[in-house]
Amino acid sequence: MARTIVISGGTNGIGKALARHYAELGDQVVAVGSSDEGGRRLREEVPKAHFVRSDLSSLRQTRDLVERLNAEHPMIDALVLAAFRFNPTRVETEEGFEHTFALYVLNRWLMAEGLRGPLENAATPVIINLCGAGQGGRIHWDDLQLKHKYRAVTATMQGARASELLGTAYASERTKYVLYNPVFVATGLHEPFKQPLRGIVRVASAAFAQPLAKAVPPITALIDHPPAEPFTTWKKGKILDRAVDRNEARRFEETIRALTQPG
Ligand SMILES: NC(=O)c1ccc[n+]([C@@H]2O[C@H](COP(=O)([O-])OP(=O)(O)OC[C@H]3O[C@@H](n4cnc5c(N)ncnc54)[C@H](OP(=O)(O)O)[C@@H]3O)[C@@H](O)[C@H]2O)c1
Numbered sequence: 001m002a003r004t005i006v007i008s009g010g011t012n013g014i015g016k017a018l019a020r021h022y023a024e025l026g027d028q029v030v031a032v033g034s035s036d037e038g039g040r041r042l043r044e045e046v047p048k049a050h051f052v053r054s055d056l057s058s059l060r061q062t063r064d065l066v067e068r069l070n071a072e073h074p075m076i077d078a079l080v081l082a083a084f085r086f087n088p089t090r091v092e093t094e095e096g097f098e099h100t101f102a103l104y105v106l107n108r109w110l111m112a113e114g115l116r117g118p119l120e121n122a123a124t125p126v127i128i129n130l131c132g133a134g135q136g137g138r139i140h141w142d143d144l145q146l147k148h149k150y151r152a153v154t155a156t157m158q159g160a161r162a163s164e165l166l167g168t169a170y171a172s173e174r175t176k177y178v179l180y181n182p183v184f185v186a187t188g189l190h191e192p193f194k195q196p197l198r199g200i201v202r203v204a205s206a207a208f209a210q211p212l213a214k215a216v217p218p219i220t221a222l223i224d225h226p227p228a229e230p231f232t233t234w235k236k237g238k239i240l241d242r243a244v245d246r247n248e249a250r251r252f253e254e255t256i257r258a259l260t261q262p263g
Helices: 013-024 036-045 059-072 099-114 116-120 152-169 197-208 217-224 246-259
Strands: 004-008 028-033 050-053 078-081 126-130 176-181 231-235 238-240
Touching (some): 004 013, 004 099, 013 028, 013 217, 059 099, 078 217, 099 116, 099 126, 099 152, 126 217, 152 176, 152 231, 176 217
Parallel strands (some): 004 078, 126 176, 176 231
Antiparallel strands (some): 231 238
16 A cells, blocks of 8 residues: 655655655655755656645744645655755744754654654554764753854754654654664765865765665665664664663753744
8 A cells, every 4th residue: 555755855865865765666755845946856856756845944834734734644654854954154043943943853843743643543653853863962951042152063963962852752652753864975965065165075975975875775674664662763774772861851842842832
C-alpha cells in the first residue's frame, strides 16, 4: 500500500533526495519549502511529489500547514524534518524570533506535535528529525533568541541540542522519534557564505562531504523499518548511546509550549 511521507525542506538536498526516492516507489510525497524556485525545481525533477509552499520559520504559516495536512492526510507514515537555513548574521522573524530558533526549533516541535493524530493512524509511524545531534551544543537559557551574542554556529548548535531535548520529551506509544545526523553531505553547503569562506566550504565539500547517494540509504532504512525504541539518535547510519537529561528536556518542552501559544 502506498505510504504518505511528509518532508519539510523537501525541495533541496537530503529532503529532495528522499522525496525522489519515495515518489519513485509510488508513495504519496508532500514536500514543503518556502520558495517558488524550490517548488519549480521539485516539479521538474520529481513531478510525482506534491509541493506545498510555506515559510516554516513563521508560526502562523506552520499552524496553517499543520491544519491543512491534518485535513488532507488522515494517515501519515513518516514525517521528515529537514527544513533548515544557515544564517551567517542574526535574522529576526516577523513574529520576533531569531530565525534559526524559529525554523529549527519551534517549527519542528509544532509539526511533530500537530501531526500526532495522522501519524498515530499509520502502521509503523516515524518522525525523522535531520539535525546535528550528538555534537555538543547547549541551550542558552538566559538568551534563547541569541540577542546578545549571535553566532551562526551557536544558533545551529543550540538548535541541534533542542532537537535532542524535544525528541527525548516526545512521548508516543506508537510513533518512533529518530534524530539523524548525516554529518557532512554535499548539498550546496557553501551557498550561505560570502567569499572567501564560500570557496573554502565549496572545496571542503567537494573533498570530504558524502554524496547524497551514500547519505540517503541509511535514512530510508530507518523510515522503512523504524527502530523498536521510542527515541533513538543516529549519526551517519550508526546508533549513538546518548542519555539526555529528562528534567532539562521537560523544562525545555514547557518553554517551547509557552512560546508557541497562539495569541
Ligand atoms: N548537509 C549536511 O551536511 C548536514 C549535516 C548535518 C545536518 N544536516 C541537516 O539535514 C537537514 C537537511 O540538510 P540539507 O543540507 O539537505 O539542506 P538544504 O539542501 O539546505 O535544504 C534545505 C531545505 O529547507 C528548505 N527551507 C529553508 N528555509 C525554509 C523555510 N523558512 N520554510 C520552509 N522550508 C525552508 C529549503 O527550501 P527553500 O529554500 O525553498 O525554502 C530546502 O528545501 C537539515 O535539517 C540540516 O540541519 C545536514
